[in-house]
Amino acid sequence: MDAIFLQILNGLDKGGAYALIALGLTLAFGTLGVVNFAHGALFMLGAFVAVAFNRIISYQQIVLDPVNKTAWGTPVEIRTSYAETLFGDFGLFLIDYSVPISVLIAIPVMLLIGIAMERGLIRHFYNRPHADQILVTFGLAIVLEEIVKHYFGANPIPQSAPSIFSGSANVGLWLGLGENVVYPWWRLIYFGFSAIVIFMVFAFLKFTTFGMVVRAGMYDRDTVGLLGINIQKRFTIIFGLAAVVAGVAGAMYTPIFPPDYNIGMQFLVLSFVVVVVGGMGSLGGAVAAGFLLGILQSFASMNEVKQIFPGIDQIIIYLVAVIILLTMPRGLLGRKGMMED
Amino acid sequence: MLGKSARADWILLIVFSVLVLTAPITLTPIGAGYPDLLQKFAIYGIFAIGFNILFGLTGYLSFGHAAFLGVGSYSAVWMFKLFTMNAIPAVMFSLLMAGLFALLIGYVSLRRSGIYFSIITLAFAQMSYNLAYSVLSPITNGETGLQVRQLAPADRGPDYVLKLVDEDLRWVDQAFGVVEEGIPITNLFGLKMSGYPGFYFSAVLLILAFYIAMRITRSNFGMMLKAIKSNQNRLQYTGVNTRPYLLAAFVISGMYAGLAGSLLAVTDPLAGAERMQWTASGEVVLMTILGGAGTLVGPVLGGMIIKGLGSLFSSYNENILNQFFSFLPEPVREVAVGISALFVGEGWELTLGLMFMIIVIFVPGGILQGFTNIIRMFRRKKPNPAPAKSEA
Numbered sequence: 174m175d176a177i178f179l180q181i182l183n184g185l186d187k188g189g190a191y192a193l194i195a196l197g198l199t200l201a202f203g204t205l206g207v208v209n210f211a212h213g214a215l216f217m218l219g220a221f222v223a224v225a226f227n228r229i230i231s232y233q234q235i236v237l238d239p240v241n242k243t244a245w246g247t248p249v250e251i252r253t254s255y256a257e258t259l260f261g262d263f264g265l266f267l268i269d270y271s272v273p274i275s276v277l278i279a280i281p282v283m284l285l286i287g288i289a290m291e292r293g294l295i296r297h298f299y300n301r302p303h304a305d306q307i308l309v310t311f312g313l314a315i316v317l318e319e320i321v322k323h324y325f326g327a328n329p330i331p332q333s334a335p336s337i338f339s340g341s342a343n344v345g346l347w348l349g350l351g352e353n354v355v356y357p358w359w360r361l362i363y364f365g366f367s368a369i370v371i372f373m374v375f376a377f378l379k380f381t382t383f384g385m386v387v388r389a390g391m392y393d394r395d396t397v398g399l400l401g402i403n404i405q406k407r408f409t410i411i412f413g414l415a416a417v418v419a420g421v422a423g424a425m426y427t428p429i430f431p432p433d434y435n436i437g438m439q440f441l442v443l444s445f446v447v448v449v450v451g452g453m454g455s456l457g458g459a460v461a462a463g464f465l466l467g468i469l470q471s472f473a474s475m476n477e478v479k480q481i482f483p484g485i486d487q488i489i490i491y492l493v494a495v496i497i498l499l500t501m502p503r504g505l506l507g508r509k510g511m512m513e514d
Numbered sequence: 515m516l517g518k519s520a521r522a523d524w525i526l527l528i529v530f531s532v533l534v535l536t537a538p539i540t541l542t543p544i545g546a547g548y549p550d551l552l553q554k555f556a557i558y559g560i561f562a563i564g565f566n567i568l569f570g571l572t573g574y575l576s577f578g579h580a581a582f583l584g585v586g587s588y589s590a591v592w593m594f595k596l597f598t599m600n601a602i603p604a605v606m607f608s609l610l611m612a613g614l615f616a617l618l619i620g621y622v623s624l625r626r627s628g629i630y631f632s633i634i635t636l637a638f639a640q641m642s643y644n645l646a647y648s649v650l651s652p653i654t655n656g657e658t659g660l661q662v663r664q665l666a667p668a669d670r671g672p673d674y675v676l677k678l679v680d681e682d683l684r685w686v687d688q689a690f691g692v693v694e695e696g697i698p699i700t701n702l703f704g705l706k707m708s709g710y711p712g713f714y715f716s717a718v719l720l721i722l723a724f725y726i727a728m729r730i731t732r733s734n735f736g737m738m739l740k741a742i743k744s745n746q747n748r749l750q751y752t753g754v755n756t757r758p759y760l761l762a763a764f765v766i767s768g769m770y771a772g773l774a775g776s777l778l779a780v781t782d783p784l785a786g787a788e789r790m791q792w793t794a795s796g797e798v799v800l801m802t803i804l805g806g807a808g809t810l811v812g813p814v815l816g817g818m819i820i821k822g823l824g825s826l827f828s829s830y831n832e833n834i835l836n837q838f839f840s841f842l843p844e845p846v847r848e849v850a851v852g853i854s855a856l857f858v859g860e861g862w863e864l865t866l867g868l869m870f871m872i873i874v875i876f877v878p879g880g881i882l883q884g885f886t887n888i889i890r891m892f893r894r895k896k897p898n899p900a901p902a903k904s905e906a
Contacts, residue, residue, distance in 0.1 A: 294875075297875065301878070304573070304575045305878055308799065308803060309871055309874040312867045312870030312874065315863055315864070315866060315867030315870065316864060316868055316871065319864035319867060320856075320864065322860075323856060323861060323864070442636060442640055442792060449629075449630060449633045483649045484648050484649030487644035487645060488640075488645060491637035491640055492641070494633070495622065495623075495637055495638070498626055498630055498634055499622065499626075502626065502630075
């Protein structure tokens with residue numbers, strides 16, 4: 174029982190990341206009708222916003238100690254970060270909380286990147302075949318990755334969560350399952366964070382006028398346009414929003430998995446599978462499938478399961494995707510008429 | 515139509531063969547005249563021709579073709595390990611295995627079309643890749659990659675544990691009493707498959723592959739595939755079951771990939787899982803698009819350009835760039851070197867990505883279409899909207 178519960182927890186944070194990326198992909202697809210293979214690169218860019226912010230904020234000043242010497246006779250280096258010198262305790266706070274703060278920074282940055290991407294590139298591909306869209310965004314993803322690789326190197330760069338969250342939460346005790354169900358705080362927070370972001374996106378679409386117009390546009394773009402609404406502008410903003418969702422998902426994920434330039438591609442392939450399983454164009458489907466596949470994956474990586482089906486943890490997601498696509502062509506919650514030819 | 519273009523086709527085939535066979539001479543001035551690179555051109559040419567049979571003719575974009583390349587490589591290396599270093603059985607076995615594999619994957623994935631097809635093939639390729647790294651390690655030797663090794667000792671006692679990934683048997687070669695010194699090289703009935711003989715082996719197969727692709731494109735079967743591309747629904751309304759045609763095209767193109775994979779193994783008897791990664795699938799898509807999807811020569815050209823530029827750009831470093839820009843004044847040179855260093859050496863992938871975007875944005879028909887457009891521009895004719903011309 175404990176083990177099963179733990180696996181569900183394990184799946185939730187990964188599922189959260191899948192769901193957030195898949196949500197953005199679906200938003201872009203549902204509004205603009207564009208298959209965006211560069212969405213994983215946006216996740217990666219978000220992660221590297223966190224990395225860059227951490228680098229800047231913890232930039233260190235090195236002073237040589239005039240008195241003390243090391244064992245080798247060289248002066249001891251005293252490293253203090255500029256943030257500490259300038260802001261004192263607040264500077265230390267900034268360093269410790271660099272990941273959550275960079276999530277806030279990622280919002281405007283990713284919004285700009287997303288809108289620039291839509292206006293600069295995607296706009297020209299509305300009426301091109303999906304194959305062209307896939308190819309051009311695939312090219313863009315490679316370009317973005319290589320630029321990041323050039324500036325940050327090819328190795329994963331670990332980030333740390335705020336020290337207060339570095340331990341594990343005794344989840345078992347809260348739920349009366351005993352002492353041995355413990356789980357890292359940050360992963361729990363990631364799950365909560367993804368749930369909040371998902372809720373916010375849904376609320377934005379459901380309860381604001383802007384969201385209402387966007388939803389109307391998703392169903393019938395032409396009619397909304399005929400009513401005198403500049404639907405294109407709103408769709409562009411939605412694309413920016415999708416980029417923000419991917420970006421904050423990436424920034425928050427850095428303490429869980431050290432990002433390298435290739436992290437976006439790894440998540441992208443899985444997220445596409447998630448979107449297709451959930452049903453192309455269905456937001457609820459994307460979220461549901463994200464969590465479902467995340468949990469399935471963590472169950473498949475249990476030793477007991479691996480003994481029966483060796484290697485199942487490596488392929489479970491793809492296997493489920495293939496089965497679902499063959500039995501339910503529209504995915505779990507797909508709309509009729511979406512991507513059917 | 516078929517009869518009239520037959521002579522043009524023969525001319526094309528002959529010109530193509532002459533160009534391929536004289537490549538060691540004609541490509542020397544641009545620095546591509548060494549056998550390793552030429553062999554790569556030929557192999558990726560075969561891969562791209564095969565991919566084009568599926569993508570160019572039917573419009574089905576497979577994102578998992580690298581899996582067949584990997585299967586071909588693994589099968590070939592196993593033939594080398596178990597039976598003989600002769601290239602022919604290895605190529606045959608790879609064709610068979612890749613064909614079977616493609617039949618299986620194609621049967622499942624062709625139930626969907628459009629982006630769903632792309633995703634399913636991608637999923638299958640990722641599955642193969644992940645499995646090759648983990649559970650299938652006894653067959654694939656995991657991260658190290660499958661290699662041709664030295665022979666297992668002849669007098670193996672009953673307690674001897676044979677580890678096939680580390681020791682080879684080569685039954686056939688042993689039966690014929692081939693003496694091996696060190697790790698053997700692949701051969702064709704005694705002719706060593708390294709250097710120019712290796713290139714000519716691939717080149718002959720490339721010409722053969724080109725010929726077959728040409729016959730397929732011109733045949734009724736090829737017509738049917740093109741009909742699927744232009745309007746599958748209408749074809750189905752007329753009572754045609756399109757799936758057998760699609761499956762046949764998928765298997766053929768999978769076998770081409772398997773052939774390319776086995777030739778890679780003939781060049782260098784080592785097969786690694788990274789050959790199956792989906793970025794490798796993306797590369798063959800780019801080759802086809804770059805040259806011109808749906809054309810015969812285009813994919814070969816695309817493969818040559820990408821592999822050629824790849825080896826050229828990766829070999830550059832800052833010193834060479836400094837020499838190259840030495841005519842510029844110092845500050846300008848630094849900027850020029852700094853910027854161009856982004857694109858060469860390890861940054862070659864960046865160039866590749868940019869090329870990908872530029873091609874798809876500006877010349878979706880590939881460079882062959884680009885050429886025809888330019889020629890038209892000079893002839894001051896209005897461009898023909900129908901892309902029917904460049905079948906060559």
